[in-house]
Amino acid sequence: MTDKTDAARPLAPATVAARATGRVDPATGAVVPPIHPATTYERAADLSYPRGRVYTRADNPNYDAPEAVLTELEGGAESLVFASGVAAAVTLFQALPQGARVVAPEIMYWGLRKWLIEVGRPAGLGVAFVDMTDQQALAAALDEGADLVWVESPANPLWGITDIAAAARLAHRAGAVLAVDSTAATPILTRPIEHGADIVMHSATKYLNGHSDVLAGTLTVAPGLAGDPLWARVRQLRSMSGNIPGPFEAWLLLRGMRTLALRVERASANALAIAQHFARDPRLDAVLYPGLPDFPGHEIAQRQMTGGFGGMLSIRVAGGRDRAIDVAARLRLFARATSLGGVESLVEHRASVEGKDSPVPDDLLRISVGIEAAADLIADLDQALGKAPAGDAQ
Missing domain, CATH: 3.90.1150.10 (Aspartate Aminotransferase, domain 1)
Incomplete structure (x- = not known):
């Protein structure tokens, strides 16, 4: 968590982002975190991992700060960084149970829409596209059942606005998880978890990094879903598939997040x-x-x-x-x-x-x-x- 000058007064988002957790490197006193390029970590004599790290495909010290900053900015329980925005979203889709059904927007980021049509559907994922700005259309789609409702607001490239709180109520009534692609809004302008979202996705390549020099994505989970098997599956899939950024890319992401x-x-x-x-x-x-x-x-x-x-x-x-x-x-x-x-x-x-x-x-x-x-x-x-x-x- 980011340090706080007054425990009763949370820091403003601009301060949270700028301080980037406020941690100082204990070894050198540096106010900028070091880059850890190591791919593997030493075991103890008893073959355990007392420092808590095993292999960089599952974890790396350079993930810690951007994940912590984003978690605080979004008001979530935990965040994970991925190799790209699509990698983050696809990992969530792949974590759904076999034969799951997703309700997604008619207007959304085309790369992910293309994945849902050309990869998700052939793999057995049920996909329905609806006008997310129309609550009646969403409710009708949910009458057929759903495991995940995917929302993008503002929605690329027509910038339609979905009422996240209303979508959350409809999704939860149907027993579905609500995930929000908040790339265009960023946590500076919208915090979807406060409106009832369960998971927030960002293409961190965009505003979070902000300098067109990093490919990355993120998922943040709400406190209420952090212990759910779905989120555990997301963590497992990230580790097993290696859908992660490199240490230098994660370091650059954090540097961008500060502004x-x-x-x-x-x-x-x-x-x-x-x-x-x-x-x-x-x-x-x-x-x-x-x-x-x-x-x-x-x-x-x-x-x-x-x-x-x-x-x-x-x-x-x-x-x-x-x-x-x-x-x-x-x-x-x-x-x-x-x-x-x-x-x-x-x-x-x-x-x-x-x-x-x-x-x-x-x-x-x-x-x-x-x-x-x-x-x-x-x-x-x-x-x-x-x-x-x-x-x-x-």
Whole structure:
């Protein structure tokens, strides 16, 4: 646990992240933790492991701090780091009993949706996709039974908001576990466990690391599920499959987490400024951002997101697919690249990336807003959009 100056007053999330447990290396006094590249650990003469570590596939000292920080940030009982966000999510799916059924969002991270369809279903996993913003649709899907309800909020790349508390009530009534992909929100803006979630997942590659130089994922379990056989199975599978980051990657993850609050606050402020600036722009058919008052789910986002609405938004460019791709090509400050949550701003034509079965409109550009000056980002988007297509009102 992170040190506390006053036991009666929990530290703010920004302080928890910045201090990174506040531990000082006992051997040297260093305020930055060392990197432990060892893959194996010495046994005692009686063949026991008195220091508690056996092999780095199961555990490594460099996992301890990021797991501890994330556990405190999320208000969970325990966290585990994985080799990637998909590895974390897939490990949870694989930990479910044989023949289990998962209810997942229609709009979600496409890589995981693809895994559920092309790997999960052929392996015997039942999968139903529903509109998670529609509580009646979720309730109807749960009437057929479920072991796990998977929620993503805000949901990539349309940024729809799911009422986590309502989803938790429906899932628990059906005897299912509720897991939330909170990558876009981060624990700075949303703590799903406080709203009833059992497990929280992050693609730590994104905001937790924040510098586009680490591949990692995490799962955090709520206190009520920490002793459940499902969580024990998750731990076992991580160890047996080796779905872990390297020690240096875990060290870099922790380093990135120390500036998490600052980066999220700046990216959220920038995204809101961009969304507000272009909200009525005739060159766009829509600006998709939970912070806009007329965005579906805005009121729910206000309830469950604290301090901002995140650094992710999407725009639908008037004129269709070719026009959207042309706008992306004209951008100078936004790099045309996959991923999100870094300090640099990125743009991507999602339908092209996801392929012919993508549910994403082909006029949509997904924007990951970085920590640059908002005025510069707005000016870059403005010049890239140029004049409105012929026939559009000015």
